[in-house]
Amino acid sequence: MQYDEVILGRRSIRGFTPDPVPRELIEEILTLAMRAPSSMNTQPWNFHVITGEPLDRIRAGNTERNLAGVPHSREFRTGAEKFTGTHRDRQVQVAKQLFGAMGIARDDTAMRQDWVLRGFRQFDAPVCVIVTYDRILDGSDDTPFDCGAVSTALVNAAWSRGLGAVINSQGIMQSPVVREHAGIPDDQVIMKSIALGWPDDTFPANTVISERKSVAEAATFVGFDH
Secondary structure (H helix, E strand, O other), X not given: OOHHXXXXXXXXXXXEOOOOOXXXXXXXXXXXXXXXXXHHHOOOEEEEEEEHHHHHHHHHHHHHHHHOXXXXXXXXXXXXXXXXXXXHHHHHHHHHHHHHHHOOOOOOHHHHHHHHHHHHOHHHOOEEEEEEEEHHHOOXXXXXXXXXXXXXXXXXXXXXXXXXXXXXXXXXXXXXXXXXXXXXXXXXXXXXXXXXXXXXXXXXXXXXXXXXXXXXHHOOOOOOOO
């Protein structure tokens, strides 16, 4: 498989088939992912790979607490996450793309809420990977970078093996539920979750490719000849 097919041609998958994913395949994907860059080779990451009944309990607990209005309790926080300006515009644009693909009208409150709850249900994927880091490294500048790198590598490795994935935060916003049913020890901090499974080609949102700014907008070249 070519680089651009893995990196550029693939999308975040939000609809999965219920087919199980073999443990051996996940272990192969993790082996590839853990070759990601790591500052001074600290390798702060840990993975809690969940499926079956434990994952169903996390889905149910997340949903019940959210519908009951229990405040979110993400463990890794770096500050405010309310976007403004161009960043907010991009957030709104991808939401419009997804709602359009799914046929969710602006005033359809029930469908919009169900869409949000899909995130808390790990997008109904057969596998969820919870990415944590060692608490002793809490506050490190490099640890979040390393965990982001390994998460990206995991998604690309999954795609190279025919699986789909979506990195998300909703699945870990009710951290007590996740910590209990995933058996995460106290010496680890929950950072992200990754829904993993076989893509459902009939799911409309899976066709969405988010719009990206150009290289000309993102990059400044210094010292190059014209």
